[in-house]
Amino acid sequence: MSHYVIVGAGPVGRETARLLAEEGHSVILTSRNAGSLNAGDVRTVSSDATDAAQLAVLSKGADAIFMCAMAAYHRWPTDFFPIMDGTVKAAEQVGARLLVVGNVYGYGAGSASPLTPDLEPDPTTRKGTTRHIMWQRALRSSVPALEVRASDYLGEGAVAYFSLLALPSLLRNEPVAFLGDPDAAHAWSFTKDTATTLVAASRFTGEWGRAFHVPSQSASVRELVRRFAAALKIDAPGLSRLAPAELEGIGFSEGDRDGLFVRKAAFARCRRYRETAGRHREQSGHHGSRHTFASSRHGCDREGSKMSEQVTNLVQNYIAVWNERDAGKRRLLIDRVFSDACVYIDPNDSVAGKDAIERLVQALQARLPDLRFTLAGHVNAHHDQILFGWTLAAPGAATPAATGVDMAVLDGDRIRQLHGFVNPRDQ
Numbered sequence: 001m002s003h004y005v006i007v008g009a010g011p012v013g014r015e016t017a018r019l020l021a022e023e024g025h026s027v028i029l030t031s032r033n034a035g036s037l038n039a040g041d042v043r044t045v046s047s048d049a050t051d052a053a054q055l056a057v058l059s060k061g062a063d064a065i066f067m068c069a070m071a072a073y074h075r076w077p078t079d080f081f082p083i084m085d086g087t088v089k090a091a092e093q094v095g096a097r098l099l100v101v102g103n104v105y106g107y108g109a110g111s112a113s114p115l116t117p118d119l120e121p122d123p124t125t126r127k128g129t130t131r132h133i134m135w136q137r138a139l140r141s142s143v144p145a146l147e148v149r150a151s152d153y154l155g156e157g158a159v160a161y162f163s164l165l166a167l168p169s170l171l172r173n174e175p176v177a178f179l180g181d182p183d184a185a186h187a188w189s190f191t192k193d194t195a196t197t198l199v200a201a202s203r204f205t206g207e208w209g210r211a212f213h214v215p216s217q218s219a220s221v222r223e224l225v226r227r228f229a230a231a232l233k234i235d236a237p238g239l240s241r242l243a244p245a246e247l248e249g250i251g252f253s254e255g256d257r258d259g260l261f262v263r264k265a266a267f268a269r270c271r272r273y274r275e276t277a278g279r280h281r282e283q284s285g286h287h288g289s290r291h292t293f294a295s296s297r298h299g300c301d302r303e304g305s306k307m308s309e310q311v312t313n314l315v316q317n318y319i320a321v322w323n324e325r326d327a328g329k330r331r332l333l334i335d336r337v338f339s340d341a342c343v344y345i346d347p348n349d350s351v352a353g354k355d356a357i358e359r360l361v362q363a364l365q366a367r368l369p370d371l372r373f374t375l376a377g378h379v380n381a382h383h384d385q386i387l388f389g390w391t392l393a394a395p396g397a398a399t400p401a402a403t404g405v406d407m408a409v410l411d412g413d414r415i416r417q418l419h420g421f422v423n424p425r426d427q
Contacts, residue, residue, distance in 0.1 A: 001025055005059045007049045007087050008069030009034045011157030012101055015195035016066055017042045028058055050082040052089035059090050064097040064202050076130045077407040078385050081419055084134045088141045098138055098145040099202055106132040117211040126380050126387050133421050144208035148197050151216045155191035170228050175238040182221040182239050189214045311381045315388050322373045334358055339411040346420035370394050371401055384410040
């Protein structure tokens with residue numbers, strides 16, 4: 001009999017605990033709200049995985065720790081990194097192997113088809129980048145690590161865009177409005193299959209530091225709607241694609257569709273928008289939803305553009321902090337960029353306060369006097385979070401000395417937390 005700790009009491013974590021208990025193992029299932037689970041030798045404990053010391057106490061004697069925790073979709077960059085870091089540190093303290101539930105987002109839009117576990121990740125979205133950084137954190141640990149990668153979930157308790165956007169309409173026997181192409185083939189993973197793959201991977205006797213894929217099924221959204229309708233013994237309802245005006249009306253933009261599309265409140269707004277737009281067209285005779293939407297925004301597009309410009313300026317000033325050699329000007333930039341209760345964390349340093357950040361910048365400039373930072377690509381931002389890439393290179397150099405991704409959490413118009421990540425090949 002072995003002893004295991006599972007971080008995260010969602011559908012995958014709970015099913016993994018149940019499967020391990022059925023095999024006769026002892027299990028601790030922990031999360032901030034662990035609840036209860038009536039399954040063999042399973043003990044549920046409410047705790048915070050970001051507290052590595054607390055998690056290490058719970059994990060004493062564990063053969064492996066399963067990282068099954070889930071963060072709110074729109075807070076992945078903010079909430080996932082501290083959970084992953086705490087879990088890795090706890091595993092290192094007790095010498096437990098580490099199994100991570102991941103997904104296929106990290107392969108990116110240009111990846112080969114079919115996806116295979118040996119493909120090199122090349123994320124092209126915020127969520128894909130977040131997952132990739134989490135896996136790299138596990139790989140850098142001093143304990144053996146495996147990642148089990150799933151596609152979008154189906155199953156009891158699954159929080160994914162099909163279960164949040166299509167299923168409620170199906171259950172009400174109403175037409176379904178969906179995000180994206182409803183006829184495009186898509187991979188789906190059953191939550192119980194994910195748990196089964198995790199348990200099987202824990203017994204892997206080969207070399208760790210690799211990934212496995214959850215066996216998944218491919219079907220278009222239209223086909224899924226047909227299958228669910230048949231299971232509900234109803235006729236398949238109409239299926240339409242959300243129009244651009246509707247996406248904008250529920251708060252979407254090109255930069256945040258991958259992170260915000262599963263908000264239930266957004267879908268409620270979408271339904272209200274459709275109803276309101278329909279009534280307006282009937283009353284006014286207009287048939288173009290774009291006109292209706294634009295007339296109801298009252299200048300929000302201008303406000304969004306202004307906010308985007310402010311965020312980009314903040315990031316550019318942050319980059320300038322690292323490049324400014326004049327101490328007085330650098331301190332002015334630090335005061336402009338960081339809040340009073342600021343924290344900076346990267347793979348090598350963790351400091352709090354403006355003075356400590358200033359000393360950190362001075363030390364790096366002393367070590368690398370000829371190199372300069374440059375903003376790479378676009379700045380992604382939503383709510384109080386910013387994600388952006390950077391390069392570090394000598395002026396005019398063809399190849400950068402390092403590249404990376406930083407994630408900032410804002411307090412008003414200044415940075416409260418900065419999490420820095422250096423791409424592994426550049427470390």
